Amino acid sequence: MFEADIFNKLLSRHRENRLSHAFLFETNDLNRCYSDILNFVKFINCPFEFKEECSREDCNLCSLIDNSNLPNLLKIDPDGTQIKKGQIQEIIEKFQTMPIFSKYNIYIINQCDKLNSSSANSLLKFLEEPEDNIIGFFITNSKMNVISTVRSRCQEYSIYYDKESKDYKYLDNIVEYLNSVYKNDNAILYNKNTALFFFEDRSTWIDFFKEMLYLFHSYLKGDKILEIKMFRDLSNDIIVKIVLLIETILKYLQSNGNIELILDKFVLEMRNIYA
Numbered sequence: 001m002f003e004a005d006i007f008n009k010l011l012s013r014h015r016e017n018r019l020s021h022a023f024l025f026e027t028n029d030l031n032r033c034y035s036d037i038l039n040f041v042k043f044i045n046c047p048f049e050f051k052e053e054c055s056r057e058d059c060n061l062c063s064l065i066d067n068s069n070l071p072n073l074l075k076i077d078p079d080g081t082q083i084k085k086g087q088i089q090e091i092i093e094k095f096q097t098m099p100i101f102s103k104y105n106i107y108i109i110n111q112c113d114k115l116n117s118s119s120a121n122s123l124l125k126f127l128e129e130p131e132d133n134i135i136g137f138f139i140t141n142s143k144m145n146v147i148s149t150v151r152s153r154c155q156e157y158s159i160y161y162d163k164e165s166k167d168y169k170y171l172d173n174i175v176e177y178l179n180s181v182y183k184n185d186n187a188i189l190y191n192k193n194t195a196l197f198f199f200e201d202r203s204t205w206i207d208f209f210k211e212m213l214y215l216f217h218s219y220l221k222g223d224k225i226l227e228i229k230m231f232r233d234l235s236n237d238i239i240v241k242i243v244l245l246i247e248t249i250l251k252y253l254q255s256n257g258n259i260e261l262i263l264d265k266f267v268l269e270m271r272n273i274y275a
């Protein structure tokens with residue numbers, strides 16, 4: 001049911017009534033961690049028997065959670081580059097009252113390293129005088145960057161999700177390709193002599209670039225894939241431009257353009273972007 005085993009441990013704590021009120025998860029995959037948390041939230045709130053999943057199809061609570069409509073489950077994402085004080089105050093206001101639909105009021109702070117000192121200070125009320133019916137989950141890629149006032153008041157766990165279990169079919173090719181053409185003056189030659197022979201048919205090339213697009217999107221959402229050199233070097237603004245380029249390349253591939261010319265276009269345009 002959970003991808004990360006730690007949640008099973010937390011479940012037994014919950015059964016023993018020893019669950020902490022604030023957790024800090026450092027993870028290499030924010031999205032998968034978030035979905036584990038949602039499962040956990042169902043588990044501790046569902047009024048019916050919950051094993052692998054909810055035992056009742058008509059369970060109102062689980063379906064509210066699935067549709068992100070449970071009023072006392074709040075998720076905060078950074079607003080721009082920061083999590084702002086107003087966003088935290090909203091939670092505090094909503095959680096003045098006891099939970100109505102479920103056992104707990106739950107807040108999830110995604111990328112909690114983006115809390116600044118004023119938004120973090122607003123949270124201290126929850127963290128220092130915890131109420132039994134409020135639980136907070138903080139998720140980050142880097143706990144070193146989480147403000148210490150928050151970090152010191154949470155129970156910390158590191159959660160590593162195995163990349164191989166994700167459905168990438170061409171990950172090795174993508175990593176090799178991107179690293180080979182990035183900052184390589186001979187990238188055109190590499191296209192001609194090597195890359196062109198990766199795949200024979202157009203539809204596989206389309207899948208290859210679709211997967212590349214997905215990889216870039218997950219990177220921007222916080223899923224760090226450090227084998228790819230340009231992810232280590234380039235700022236997110238530049239990565240976003242490359243994402244747009246990949247979308248254009250996909251359009252060319254889908255409209256039957258010559259594959260070699262399209263690959264050349266990709267490396268030339270990319271060079272312009274990061275130059």
Ligand SMILES: [Zn+2]
Pocket residue numbers: 046047048050054055056059060061062063
């Ligand atoms: Zn349920």
